[in-house]
Amino acid sequence: MLSIKNLSKQFGSKKVIDDVSFDVPQGGIAVLLGPSGVGKSTLLRVLNNLETIDKGTIALEGKPLDLSEVTKEHTCGMVFQQFNLFDHMTVLENITLALEKVMGQSKQSAQKIAIELLKRYDLAEKKDAYPSQLSGGQKQRLALARTIALKPKIICFDEPTSALDPLLTTHVANTIQQLASDGYIVLIATHDTALLDKLDCSIYLMDNGKIIETAQSDAFSKNADQFPRIQRFVQGAIE
Ligand code: ADP
Numbered sequence: 001m002l003s004i005k006n007l008s009k010q011f012g013s014k015k016v017i018d019d020v021s022f023d024v025p026q027g028g029i030a031v032l033l034g035p036s037g038v039g040k041s042t043l044l045r046v047l048n049n050l051e052t053i054d055k056g057t058i059a060l061e062g063k064p065l066d067l068s069e070v071t072k073e074h075t076c077g078m079v080f081q082q083f084n085l086f087d088h089m090t091v092l093e094n095i096t097l098a099l100e101k102v103m104g105q106s107k108q109s110a111q112k113i114a115i116e117l118l119k120r121y122d123l124a125e126k127k128d129a130y131p132s133q134l135s136g137g138q139k140q141r142l143a144l145a146r147t148i149a150l151k152p153k154i155i156c157f158d159e160p161t162s163a164l165d166p167l168l169t170t171h172v173a174n175t176i177q178q179l180a181s182d183g184y185i186v187l188i189a190t191h192d193t194a195l196l197d198k199l200d201c202s203i204y205l206m207d208n209g210k211i212i213e214t215a216q217s218d219a220f221s222k223n224a225d226q227f228p229r230i231q232r233f234v235q236g237a238i239e
């Protein structure tokens with residue numbers, strides 16, 4: 001279980017995360033939903049030690065998470081909106097680099113792990129290609145494979161559908177749902193309401209750094225009226 005309690009973060013005088021609390025169980029998916037600028041990405045960045053926090057605690061399995069250690073221990077991984085691949089390296093090298101340099105694996109064992117991951121994400125035939133030769137969906141699967149190579153417990157996706165063809169939304173949702181079934185804790189920052197009915201997830205609607213409404217995706221799809229703010233956001237997004 002990941003427990004986030006009373007998390008707050010300001011940039012100057014602007015409260016970007018304002019007293020946010022929620023839990024995500026192992027195998028659970030939390031969707032941080034909302035329009036641009038409400039603090040979704042900042043929350044994921046905090047978990048990945050890319051931003052500091054002002055207040056609050058984050059605990060994993062009951063133990064406080066030392067955010068400065070998150071990167072070192074690879075507790076948490078992030079699949080960035082623009083994927084952040086190493087463009088001058090091949091698909092295979094994008095994965096083996098971290099395994100060798102960060103995890104201290106031998107070249108041989110790094111390659112073995114990388115090739116397994118490339119097979120799992122349907123990229124084996126692309127192992128010698130460069131990121132610029134991949135489609136958007138392939139780039140995203142590579143970014144995911146690279147994240148998983150470091151064996152995180154928590155995987156964060158920032159706007160996983162925004163750089164892709166909308167036709168890929170179901171595929172992305174299935175991939176994310178599979179990660180949850182495999183036992184990862186998954187967090188998604190998105191404004192894309194098309195993901196909601198494709199995931200078994202907890203929805204946290206954000207506004208101005210606060211969580212203003214919460215729903216389970218199945219309850220929301222059965223009784224949207226009970227969640228007026230999420231419903232309004234979904235309708236607004238469709239119009
Ligand atoms: P979202 O992902 O929901 O679109 P963000 O978390 O990216 O929102 O940003 C929330 C707010 O924080 C925005 O007003 C944004 O301009 C501001 N912000 C984000 N990063 C920084 C930063 N490094 N310095 C100052 N303001 C920032």
Ligand code: MG
Pocket residue numbers: 037040041042158159189
């Ligand atoms: Mg964002």
